[in-house]
Amino acid sequence: MEGNGQIVLEMKNISKEYYGNKVLKGINLSVHKGEIHGIVGENGAGKSTLMNILFGMSVIHSTGGFEGSIEFLGKPVTISSPFDAMALGIGMVHQEFMLIPGYSVTENIKLNRETTKENVISRILGPGLQTLDWKSMGQDAKKALARLEMHIDEWAKVAGLPVGHMQFVEIARELDKEHIKLLVFDEPTAVLTETEADTLLSALRRLSENGISILFITHRLHEIMEVCQRITVLRDGVQVASKLKSETTIEELAQLMVGHSIEYMGKRKVNLTERKTILKIRDLKVLMPGETVQKVDLDIKEGEIFGIGGLAGQGKIGIANGVMGLYDSYGSVEFEGKEISINNPREVLKRGLALLSEDRRGVGLLLDMSVEMNIIAPAVEIQRKFLKKFGFFSLLDRSQIRSFALDMIQKLDIRCLSPDQPVKRLSGGNQQKVCIAKALALEPKLLFVSEPTRGIDIGAKKRVLDTLVELNQKNGMTIVLTSSELAELRSICDRIAIISEGRVMGILDPDAEDAQFGLLMAGEYAVR
Amino acid sequence: MRKLEIKKFLANNAVSILFVVIGVLGLRVSGLSLPFFLEDIVNRLARNSFMVLSLIIPVLAGLGLNFAIVLGAMAGQAAIIVVTHWKIPGISGILLSVLLAFPIAVLLGILTGRLLNRARGKEMITTLILGFFANGIYQLVFLLLVGSVIPMKNDVLVLSSGVGLRTSIDLTGGLKNGMDDLIRIPFPISAVIIGILLSGVYLFKYFFQKGTVRIGKLLGMGILGLFLVGWGAFHVYTHSMFNFVRVPVGTFLIVLGLCLFITFFTRTKLGQDMRTVGQDRHIAEVAGIDSDRVRIIAMVMSTVLASIGQIIFLQNLGTFSTYGSHEQAGMFAIAALLIGGASVAKATIGQALLGTLLFHTMFIVSPLAGRTLFGDAQLGEFFRAFVAYGIIGLSLALHSWKKQMLAREEARRSV
Numbered sequence: 001m002e003g004n005g006q007i008v009l010e011m012k013n014i015s016k017e018y019y020g021n022k023v024l025k026g027i028n029l030s031v032h033k034g035e036i037h038g039i040v041g042e043n044g045a046g047k048s049t050l051m052n053i054l055f056g057m058s059v060i061h062s063t064g065g066f067e068g069s070i071e072f073l074g075k076p077v078t079i080s081s082p083f084d085a086m087a088l089g090i091g092m093v094h095q096e097f098m099l100i101p102g103y104s105v106t107e108n109i110k111l112n113r114e115t116t117k118e119n120v121i122s123r124i125l126g127p128g129l130q131t132l133d134w135k136s137m138g139q140d141a142k143k144a145l146a147r148l149e150m151h152i153d154e155w156a157k158v159a160g161l162p163v164g165h166m167q168f169v170e171i172a173r174e175l176d177k178e179h180i181k182l183l184v185f186d187e188p189t190a191v192l193t194e195t196e197a198d199t200l201l202s203a204l205r206r207l208s209e210n211g212i213s214i215l216f217i218t219h220r221l222h223e224i225m226e227v228c229q230r231i232t233v234l235r236d237g238v239q240v241a242s243k244l245k246s247e248t249t250i251e252e253l254a255q256l257m258v259g260h261s262i263e264y265m266g267k268r269k270v271n272l273t274e275r276k277t278i279l280k281i282r283d284l285k286v287l288m289p290g291e292t293v294q295k296v297d298l299d300i301k302e303g304e305i306f307g308i309g310g311l312a313g314q315g316k317i318g319i320a321n322g323v324m325g326l327y328d329s330y331g332s333v334e335f336e337g338k339e340i341s342i343n344n345p346r347e348v349l350k351r352g353l354a355l356l357s358e359d360r361r362g363v364g365l366l367l368d369m370s371v372e373m374n375i376i377a378p379a380v381e382i383q384r385k386f387l388k389k390f391g392f393f394s395l396l397d398r399s400q401i402r403s404f405a406l407d408m409i410q411k412l413d414i415r416c417l418s419p420d421q422p423v424k425r426l427s428g429g430n431q432q433k434v435c436i437a438k439a440l441a442l443e444p445k446l447l448f449v450s451e452p453t454r455g456i457d458i459g460a461k462k463r464v465l466d467t468l469v470e471l472n473q474k475n476g477m478t479i480v481l482t483s484s485e486l487a488e489l490r491s492i493c494d495r496i497a498i499i500s501e502g503r504v505m506g507i508l509d510p511d512a513e514d515a516q517f518g519l520l521m522a523g524e525y526a527v528r
Numbered sequence: 529m530r531k532l533e534i535k536k537f538l539a540n541n542a543v544s545i546l547f548v549v550i551g552v553l554g555l556r557v558s559g560l561s562l563p564f565f566l567e568d569i570v571n572r573l574a575r576n577s578f579m580v581l582s583l584i585i586p587v588l589a590g591l592g593l594n595f596a597i598v599l600g601a602m603a604g605q606a607a608i609i610v611v612t613h614w615k616i617p618g619i620s621g622i623l624l625s626v627l628l629a630f631p632i633a634v635l636l637g638i639l640t641g642r643l644l645n646r647a648r649g650k651e652m653i654t655t656l657i658l659g660f661f662a663n664g665i666y667q668l669v670f671l672l673l674v675g676s677v678i679p680m681k682n683d684v685l686v687l688s689s690g691v692g693l694r695t696s697i698d699l700t701g702g703l704k705n706g707m708d709d710l711i712r713i714p715f716p717i718s719a720v721i722i723g724i725l726l727s728g729v730y731l732f733k734y735f736f737q738k739g740t741v742r743i744g745k746l747l748g749m750g751i752l753g754l755f756l757v758g759w760g761a762f763h764v765y766t767h768s769m770f771n772f773v774r775v776p777v778g779t780f781l782i783v784l785g786l787c788l789f790i791t792f793f794t795r796t797k798l799g800q801d802m803r804t805v806g807q808d809r810h811i812a813e814v815a816g817i818d819s820d821r822v823r824i825i826a827m828v829m830s831t832v833l834a835s836i837g838q839i840i841f842l843q844n845l846g847t848f849s850t851y852g853s854h855e856q857a858g859m860f861a862i863a864a865l866l867i868g869g870a871s872v873a874k875a876t877i878g879q880a881l882l883g884t885l886l887f888h889t890m891f892i893v894s895p896l897a898g899r900t901l902f903g904d905a906q907l908g909e910f911f912r913a914f915v916a917y918g919i920i921g922l923s924l925a926l927h928s929w930k931k932q933m934l935a936r937e938e939a940r941r942s943v
Contacts, residue, residue: 112815128798
């Protein structure tokens with residue numbers, strides 16, 4: 001069936017800009033009848049934008065549409081809303097389930113497509129008051145589930161089902177729609193256990209044998225190799241490759257997926273084995289929604305810049321947040337040889353750890369307060385600095401605050417009108433610098449930095465990274481840098497841990513091969 | 529296992545059980561005779577059930593407790609004022625006021641619904657404040673505009689200055705009991721009828737809709753029905769005091785009609801859409817349901833039902849405070865619904881009726897109990913107000929607490 005069936009979907013030369021920022025550049029994608037076509041790429045590679053275009057989502061049209069054309073079954077089509085896509089026979093199985101837990105399997109499968117019967121009142125007041133025909137709805141649901149060879153009780157409540165079954169309910173809903181021709185699976189195996197994933201993959205094969213085409217988006221490369229006939233790799237909005245499965249290997253895909261050209265910032269090689277461990281993390285488990293950490297062991301050496309990378313949602317962000325006590329966490333963390341209680345942010349801060357949060361505007365800054373107050377607030381609260389004592393009272397020492405703030409503004413080059421300016425008026429890059437100044441006021445021994453360059457323009461990015469390196473080299477501060485941008489990690493870190501599914505997949509040197517990073521990020525530790 | 533179930537039942541119905549206890553104790557302390565109490569409670573059930581039932585549909589649609597039924601109540605009152613001015617008495621007057629209130633209630637419902645679509649996630653506080661705001665407009669119209677801008681000459685209704693309505697309006701000789709007095713049956717006879725109907729319905733269900741009723745339930749309902757028939761027949765035969773309790777059957781039939789309609793409605797396409805939107809608006813929208821429209825429809829239905837509810841309420845009471853009756857309508861109906869065991873996210877017909885019963889039992893007994901216990905009826909009065917507001921506050925707090933607990937549980941389970 002390799003590429004010789006009828007072409008179902010053809011996307012030609014698709015480009016998309018968001019506010020002058022090109023996120024897709026000339027993508028060509030074609031899917032044949034009954035083909036399983038894999039799409040791989042890192043976060044931000046453009047996978048979801050491409051799918052949003054296919055489904056005519058409003059994000060696309062409210063930001064000026066896209067360039068290029070779409071043909072479906074050989075005819076050019078305009079898809080301006082998800083309903084257009086639905087009418088053509090394109091269905092989507094969402095990454096987060098679109099299921100109502102309180103409803104039965106049948107009700108979920110027939111959601112807003114319920115079969116109805118006329119009654120006396122509906123004849124007078126209109127079809128909205130037709131009664132639901134439970135019997136035929138149940139039969140339809142059963143039929144759709146049978147096509148997947150799933151035998152779930154169609155009247156069971158979804159809330160009690162195992163996650164794997166929920167996924168099948170979602171697929172059954174798409175199958176129940178008449179004339180479904182193309183199904184898009186967005187990271188369908190992310191939440192499944194291995195056996196559940198296997199069942200899903202064989203269901204995919206069965207669907208394709210029945211002539212339904214499938215677009216399969218995932219970052220699990222071995223799954224792609226298992227079921228797909230052709231594979232398209234996206235990176236930074238560019239179509240890096242489109243290959244037949246037989247022509248490629250997992251290693252090559254990993255290489256293609258990551259493949260950044262890295263410029264090293266000329267970091268010195270440090271001999272880490274001789275340094276003592278400053279932070280020892282054992283069995284760390286963090287209940288951070290969407291970034292759950294399952295079980296992490298790490299040893300951070302004194303004076304290093306340690307990188308934590310991985311794809312979004314795998315738990316890399318959760319580590320710093322867990323140690324700092326912002327989310328419920330379990331496990332043991334030793335700092336300078338002594339245990340710290342990790343669910344107590346105050347104590348953690350007192351011990352000399354600090355966090356530059358990824359949620360700059362939410363956690364990192366008091367948006368309505370002035371630059372200087374933002375800089376000194378935690379130091380006042382935790383270390384009782386910048387205070388004048390009057391017997392039982394303590395007042396803020398205004399002149400000391402002002403001179404410290406001015407010093408920071410000059411050192412970090414924070415572009416503001418005065419230390420009195422509210423931080424919400426500053427640009428993203430300058431806000432980030434205020435956060436750095438805030439962390440410096442605490443004079444931490446170890447600084448967690450999460451996503452420091454997110455939402456910052458390129459020039460400011462480099463300056464923020466330079467500042468981090470300078471802090472590390474001049475003040476000897478240990479830095480743990482968490483970032484989604486591998487290039488950024490590789491440019492300044494001494495070692496990089498890659499997190500997948502809430503665990504450390506491996507720790508690499510910054511100059512390790514691209515493919516190695518790619519494999520670890522895709523959770524392919526078995527393949528090495 | 530069984531012990532756990534009992535514990536769960538107690539925990540889930542704590543509020544209702546507490547009020548049953550308070551009601552029974554209060555009844556004992558107050559020293560009210562049963563026939564006297566029955567007369568009062570039957571009347572009050574007829575008066576308020578419809579209003580409480582009008583709250584169910586917005587809960588279904590995920591809008592929470594609709595404090596804006598105050599607006600519906602205003603529409604009903606406005607219609608009553610007009611009909612009283614025109615001096616149309618009895619059932620024809622009531623039907624006319626329902627007709628007059630309808631367009632006003634629909635308009636108010638649409639406006640409220642549209643407002644709520646802009647205030648997503650803050651529906652309840654919005655409806656609460658909207659009630660206060662609408663009260664201002666209501667006062668403007670009936671205190672200032674009537675007689676000055678809107679021509680109205682009526683010595684009974686309008687203040688002696690010729691502008692604005694008097695603070696209380698008497699419906700005696702007009703709408704008073706217009707619906708209640710259609711059919712009145714002594715309580716024991718209605719007990720016999722209810723007994724026969726109850727056992728009849730369950731027998732029918734057992735033999736003709738197999739599988740819907742278990743034998744245990746059939747026996748239980750059968751015995752209850754037989755008991756009602758026997759008890760009623762006994763009292764009819766002995767000419768006891770219970771025969772002076774005369775049940776307003778007409779009003780109860782209307783309430784029954786509304787119950788049937790709500791049951792029917794939840795089984796329709798629109799009802800299902802409403803439930804879907806109530807469960808998760810985002811998923812509903814992805815499935816192609818126009819959630820804004822569904823929410824507006826829910827508000828319109830609730831407001832219209834509330835306007836009818838207020839007309840039923842006032843014809844039963846026979847007099848009303850022009851600038852105050854609608855105010856209480858919202859608070860008390862919501863308190864009643866919550867006492868019945870409903871929450872912000874779930875409300876059933878049974879809960880609405882049970883809540884009305886318990887709430888009004890407390891209303892009847894608390895002043896008397898207060899007088900017997902503390903020598904002051906006013907204390908009971910305070911207790912009433914305290915309970916009405918207290919229960920609303922408590923149940924809102926409990927609801928958000930439960931939601932937080934669930935979210936935490938969810939986070940824990942996802943690991």
